[in-house]
Amino acid sequence: MKKLMYAAIMAAVALPPAGALAADYNFALVPKAMNNPFFDLARDGCYKAQEELEGVTCNYIGPGEHTELEQIQIVQDLISQGVDGIAVSPSNAPAMGKALKAAVEAGIPVMTWDADLLEEDKGIRATFVGTKNYDIGVNLAKIAMARHPDGGKVCLQTGGAAAANHNERLKGIRDTLSGKDTGTPPGEPLSGENGWTEVAGCPLITDDDGNKAIQGMTDILAKEADLTAFISTGAFTQWFDNAYRQAAEPYKDKMESGELSIIVADTLPMQMAQLKDGLSNGQVGQRPFEMGYRAMFVLKDLAEGKSVEDPIYTGLDVCTPDNADSCLAQ
Structure with a gap:
């Protein structure tokens, strides 16, 4: 049609x-x-x-x-x-x-x-x-669910608030974590479905700004000491390699033990290096x-x-x- x-x-x-x-x-x-x-x-x-x-x-x-x-x-x-x-x-x-x-x-x-x-x-x-953007969200969520089968507290990070692709990814994450249709993109925030709850202040809007993305991740990880998963719908979180490494390094032991997961969309070269160095738990690449x-x-x-x-x-x-x-x- x-x-x-x-x-x-x-x-x-x-x-x-x-x-x-x-x-x-x-x-x-x-x-x-x-x-x-x-x-x-x-x-x-x-x-x-x-x-x-x-x-x-x-x-x-x-x-x-x-x-x-x-x-x-x-x-x-x-x-x-x-x-x-x-x-x-x-x-x-x-x-x-x-x-x-x-x-x-x-x-x-x-x-x-x-x-x-x-x-x-x-x-x-x-x-x-x-990309079928909804499927990015689905696969990001599947990595989180495999690592945390009982759910937990999650913070989502996204690009522009009016960007259709990121909103579809958010819905893919929310639908998959909750096990139900959460509505029109970006879907409704999770409040305990399948054990998953989105923390206050999230999703974080970055406007595809790498500095804003790093600062947002840094702030939420410091604020939410018991955060289970940080999931970003775009590579902006990891563009600036040195800044990302400095932000993620303090949480490397928690990531390795399975207490915390950082999962990010895209598989750019610096992102794959971060994954291999234990500073990411999953990447879903376009x-x-x-x-x-x-x-x-x-x-x-x-x-x-x-x-x-x-x-x-x-x-x-x-x-x-x-x-x-x-x-x-x-």
Whole structure:
């Protein structure tokens, strides 16, 4: 149904047939922020696709830092410039949905990656390329449940409050820990279901800011001496390796004994090193390189009038200290 909605919109703006399109394409890959090592990998994938696809330019452009309004402005500027296609990871799903309507009205193919639009806006974009975000939350929670079968006190940490991908991950965590449907994303906080209770002050909102993420983790671990699990839906918690190590090191013995778990999304190189060094109890990784790489192929298909699958999931890597040397997809 979503594909039909998108096809109808594109037909209404008279998208020219494939043979009438120019041979060269300028496609934009828009991250939430350009100071983010996760999105650096997506950029590298985009540039790799540029090398392989004749006549395709990867225009990697986004806010220097995680700024929702700046991302909206960048997308609006790309529409005004008349780029040939836009792939965006929305920081603010409702606002980006409104902005992308102008792209479709201008005949510019649009897709999302990493993060998606709200359900009611998904007909605007052709497809989503990335992780099934709910499953990230499910797998983060499964690691916690394996280590703490009786439950306990948990603090969740997330990205932007309006980021659909992080809200879906939160719901995946809450549904899995509680054993029931906790409602629309991000789900309702846990208050004893299956033995799990969310502590006051959580979830911690980071706005994808690594310094804010570290400070939030440091404060909650100091405040909640009997915390069972700290679960983060994004890599921001561990981006700054030295700062994270300093924050986690005092709790290494508790983590090793099973008294405390720190479990974080993503499997960037510094995160895998932290896992192997006993400063993390689990990582659930996405594949950002593949997201950026596949986005260029999808946009080329769309620009040439071809249909594409929706959604396109890029898979997950679930890593623990037991499989840290073999868990990453090749």
